[in-house]
Amino acid sequence: MTWPEIYLNPVQGEILNNIDLGDGMFQLVVSAQEIADRVKPGQFVSIKVQEGFHPLIRRPYSVWNAEEGTLEFLIKVVGTGSKILYGRKRGKIDMLGPLGKPFPEPPYDTDVVVIAGGTGIAPLMFYLKYHSIPKSILIYGAKTSPSDYLYSRMQEVCDNIFISTEDGSFGYKGLVSELVEELIKTKEVVPEKSIFFLCGPHGMLKSLDFLPHERTYVSMEGVMACGFGICMGCAVKKRNKKGYFRTCVEGPLFKLKDIEL
Amino acid sequence: MTWPEIYLNPVQGEILNNIDLGDGMFQLVVSAQEIADRVKPGQFVSIKVQEGFHPLIRRPYSVWNAEEGTLEFLIKVVGTGSKILYGRKRGKIDMLGPLGKPFPEPPYDTDVVVIAGGTGIAPLMFYLKYHSIPKSILIYGAKTSPSDYLYSRMQEVCDNIFISTEDGSFGYKGLVSELVEELIKTKEVVPEKSIFFLCGPHGMLKSLDFLPHERTYVSMEGVMACGFGICMGCAVKKRNKKGYFRTCVEGPLFKLKDIEL
Amino acid sequence: MNLEVDLAGLRLKNPFMVASGTFAYGIELGIHLPVEKFGAIVTKGISVNEREGNPPERIAETPCGLLNSIGLENVGLKRFLKGKWSKLKTIGIPVIVNIFGEKEEDFEVLAEELEKAGVDALEINLSCPNVKKGGMQFGQNSKIAGRIVEIVKKKFKSGPVFVKLAPNFVNIIDVAKECEKKGADGLTLINTLMGMAIDVENKRFKIPSGVAGLSGPAIHPVALYIVYKVYQEVKIPIIGVGGIYDYASALEFLMVGAKAVQIGTMLFVNPQIILEIIDKTKEYMRRKNISDINQIIGCMQIRKYRR
């Protein structure tokens, strides 16, 4: 039996920075040597947003970037947990990780197309940055224009960026799925020569189900209770088969051909 | 029916400072105009130590000082709530107050002797500072020597300070009750010409039960669920009578002759 | 936008009221809170004779919950009618008087006297110990529970009689059905869960009596499910109570069928909570284009159960 590359000792990180990036998102920067040294792209860290038992369970966040003992996260304010995290400007923070399987090594002979919605960009940017990928394309969809800062960070990891905004304030006006269809039509993206990595809201993933199932990977973000394989809470339905995968240890990345969205 | 001088709209204070004073105590400074403008010595503020429902109930803290929109508290790290408060260095904090009955106006013709154990000093110092009291004596007991800072703050509000420490590191070596007996013996304190205000741990209060019951006031610190008179949780037994007082609205200050310790 | 509900004949201008024992007699906060905006007031439990309640500690905190053992402290029927009721009835919203007894006859006396006083409605607390049965709670036996309902219904005619139950060591569905059969006009679900906490450092119960009642957000999912289930078994209206902490947790009760709800423990944390719930509910209804709150009630029940 092979054990996953995870680390089960909670680490007390120190919040270094917590910056509002607009559009309901913020950047959380935490010093946490043990995790930063180990983490690989695609893995996540499970954060106890505050002391006590409310919220009770940790919140998993993909690592956006890791270097020199420091972790960066890109987080959207959604509910109880993220709202509290948003308010935490300094202090200790209890983190468990890295968790989950890292993304696979990128192939050297194929275009890597990453498609992200919202904070789904986080693990994909880390992936692009971590590996030296000969040709990559980054496609990002959001409601409105990314902040200058976020955009400049994207430019650091990729030369080929396409953006869609629902309000048309930046790039293509419309949904990211429409932008992807457009890019395929204009041959900017050639599905047969690419592999795809998707991460984002469920609706976005579903709208991209037309991509080649064998060549498309999806990073899933379902609700998790434990994050390391013992609760069976993070079930993702297998495609054309009985049973479920556990997102946390068998994922979070899956081939589209293997799972039902 | 007369309503107490309390204020039932939660106020979002802003933490300005949170300083370790040694001996397990810290000073919390919060900006909260609505409360600072209203509060009188002896009243307390009920603090929601963090968002969410754990800890569930507010923690009552006596006001140590209030001026120009700012409140100061003197807090000891005891359990869940105070531990979390200790870690909160900045940010918003949800406060309800002022609550409780203010201490009575000091008599102009009598010595005012305040006797405190640990953080029980907080309301008594505010009392001494707030009123211009012709002659006051401050007696403070603790395990070990107060910090220089705390001592200098005492000096600001009183010229007649006596201190006992259990480890003998400062002042009288022993319990505060022994010091009080000593001071009575040496006529520094003349019970018949004084009124007493006590605040501190239960054991200390009990050990001072020999003071004249008619001339001694005790500020109680029992567990409170609401803090404003609706839960009946903060019962203090009436002396020589059936029934209980509610500490929060009928106190926290009681005449020793009225309650059982 | 309509927030008014008809609760067994009581017209509430909104379905949000205080829970018994968590708002004293209802008159304490006076000028500090516009109580008249609540849907109704429920008084703390009233007994025939005055009770001084339990010695401290009466309160202990648990994760997201509160244990209490107030010991049903109250001024007794006579002083209640004289001092409290005369003020309560001037507030202008329905007042539900919560009653409890130690023996069957107590309930009879209470029903009779409160009928004379003309109170709007009664809520029978059956989670109180039956001294004749060794302290077993009235509500832990459906036969006994039913008999109390009969007794009270016989004497009290001026308004609806609600029965308040807890799920401790009993099948609450059986008790609920029996109470309905014996004429209860509605059910209040749930009273506190029995709980306990120990201070291991000092090897003592945090509350001297040992057992205490657990309330607060911790019990919300349990209370919600009980309302959901009992709704499917009875026809009389249900008042949902247990752990409500915001408008959404209140609406959850309405969605599983409660006609109204009570807010208890969280009043201690935020005395403004009912006013906030009213405002946020209006905002929700506006956002969702719901013109009448009655449209929400029971919407999470499948049709065959709808009454």
Next chain:
Amino acid sequence: MNLEVDLAGLRLKNPFMVASGTFAYGIELGIHLPVEKFGAIVTKGISVNEREGNPPERIAETPCGLLNSIGLENVGLKRFLKGKWSKLKTIGIPVIVNIFGEKEEDFEVLAEELEKAGVDALEINLSCPNVKKGGMQFGQNSKIAGRIVEIVKKKFKSGPVFVKLAPNFVNIIDVAKECEKKGADGLTLINTLMGMAIDVENKRFKIPSGVAGLSGPAIHPVALYIVYKVYQEVKIPIIGVGGIYDYASALEFLMVGAKAVQIGTMLFVNPQIILEIIDKTKEYMRRKNISDINQIIGCMQIRKYRR
């Protein structure tokens, strides 16, 4: 310092074990956690046939609690024995296999096969739906519960049989006594409370099946009181479970009489929690001059109840 306890004949080097369903089959964490330091392992529930479990969402959070509806997903008896048990038995600590069925015969098969495999002990989960009784849980009827115990006891001889109960819509004391009468060697108290949560924004159950099981710190005071009460009514040992979150909340169970405890939900938050509890318990015993953990067990029970 002695932490060893005798649990119905099982010798545990300490009384702290995992709760069923919250540590998978017990072998998943392998190199990541020194599982051999636990008092015992309890496996997730095993049924005769493989079950794929429920569709998502299987988990929802409530204040200080967790609702789950995993749907008893498991590989089934055959694959359990082949793939999991062979690894489990090499760990070197007692393994309690948790079993459940849809009908009485299922329990018989499980007991028989697990006896053959020589497992150390069984824990019968009676909070599973009885398909012949319209999904009512086996544990909600003391007669049915007792019969299951009889069936299992007849077939399983290699070690003690524990019965795990929940207090939902039943008097758990009655069920506990009946199980004892029918030969149960011990009781595991408590399984999850039935609970529910609704997403009012989208008018849907947070967990599609509606009802789910509530666990976590929220239920600790309730579980503790149940252990306290049942201890007074039965002679067989009790395993306490429900909401344990640190050494003190674990010792509370021992103090009201539990011989051992299980930790569930909080493992998800802190996988190291059992190791921490063991360390902190030792520290506590040192501080309090307690040489044998058995001195703590039942110390909060008044003498007449002590067994």
